[in-house]
Amino acid sequence: MRKVQVLIERAQEALTNSRIFRVALGTTAGTLLLWLAWRYWLDLLALITNSNPVLLCLSIALGILANYITGFPFRLFLAQHGVSITFHTAASLQLAAQIAKYIPGKVWSAVMQAQLSGINRLGSLLVAGIDTSMFIMLTLTGIGVAILIAQFTWLGAIVIGAVTFTAVSHLSSKALLARVVAKFLHKRTQYTFRQYQPSVLGFSWKPFAAAGFLHAIIYTSFVLVLLTATIDFNAQYLLIATASVFLSWVIGNLAVIVPSGIGIREIAFIGLSHAFSLPADTATLASVAMLVRLINLVQDVISAGIVLPAIFFAHRQKKNGSMQF
Template sequence: MNKLKKILNSPILRWFFLAIALAGLLWVIVKNWASLTEALAALPWQITASSFVLAVAYVFFTMWSWKVILADLGSDINWNTSTQLFGVSQIGKYIPGGVWNIVAAAEIGRDHKIPARRSVTAMTVAVLISLLSGAGIGVLTVLSTSVSIQVPTWLIVLLLVVLVALLMPPVLNRLIGFGFKLLKRPAPERQMTFKGLGLATLLAVIAWGIAGVQIWLLACGFGMEPSASGMALSIGAYALAWVAGFLVVVVPAGTGVRESVLGLFFASALTSGGVLAVVLVSRIAMTFADLLFAALGALLKMRGGRR
């Protein structure tokens, strides 16, 4: 066990992980570059710029939600440290598997005296809140639109009730405790409270709203008629597409899966080419936002190390 800890704490392993994660992130950009430039040529620059700003805002609110969870668990860190931990760890999303950002957050958190089990719990709960709130928003969208799915309405409503129940502290804390028991590790010293979990969920919902507005703005730029109902559809469609992409762990950052889900929702509002253009520009904007936070986090970490 001690040998394993030494390996995990090795600077060489950290740099290797960072190189793989950056390679995955850059692969997303390079692979889609030709199609991206073609799509951007047909899009007003104001919408392109707004798309990137909204992507940065989405990542910021996601980080804020995670910061609230970590504080509720006992580590109330400042924004400087939050950007270091969250920004650098998030590029782990671009490695297939769906857990590498959690592993990275735990390893970086050690440098700031944050127990690994607390870091793991905070990032896991943050991801779980995103999944549950995103699924909830998506379920509401399915119920309020004419999208055809082969699932009974009563089952969808039941799923929504289950999602709400899972976001209650008594239920969530038991799930966390059960998870650590299965791993034969001690549970975190503190449990999530209604206040902390409620604020974290609210921030996650705001993040989904921002991401959905980005999708709506891009869809309008590629030919969809602007409307309030279209904006609501965009928010729910993106949330559900992100959840589906996350659950398919064999591809980095949900590549391909989100396109399919969004295509289902926008089939009557956009051409297939328009849907692909919306997804592509949104994905690259989100990727650049992740890269920006990673670079800022790495810079802050380097500056802190020199003091």
């Protein structure tokens, strides 16, 4: 417990050192989002009013399922640290932690997961969580680029997708991502992550590839269904819009000091959509970007509302000795 406390203190010190910059950037990003909401709220309202409610509900369900599936790579990354949990537990922890991404600092998702699961390995949870985010970002980047390449050559798109999944899966199976993240965190916090270094090597790359492929299919379905429900694009422009959503999501996540990429993701989507020559004006694109944000928020609230009580109940039952969480 002392080491966990030191880890939290060091992480907090590292965050405090850049507080002014983080607050300034976060405030600017939040202001951008508020400005977009104020400037285009009528367009957003019209977009929601004219959308297909059945497809909107389906997109919410698919988004929740995509977040649930991230428990697959999360469990694999935890196993590299010698932490063994079931897929359902890993997936539930991932759903529960979604709400924590709106709090500045990546450590809070791990803190929440540690408290909910009783796993006394905060460093492992933190690194595995970051590894999972990096894994998803890399695979979605590959899919986004492949979709854009598909406008010119399907063979090239298939090659890009296959190379991306194979490379990312091999890197993940060798725990290389975990080592890089651990070294980065050590530099930021001046804390040695010896006990959090990967303890099991030689994992097969195939489970990682399967996890990434399954998540990509479900997440792509979520975005396609959401866009189909709201905008009238042909198949080509629908795919380009989907790629813009993927890449803007990645850009938003790269802005790690901005909670959930607020404002960054929306501006990136508008910029990328214009760059890719989507036949839509700025008002429509801003409305779509804000709707995606709103749908994500609804997914996170529903997930937390379902998973958190279930985890607390299971944890309570475990203490009573009548159930294993």
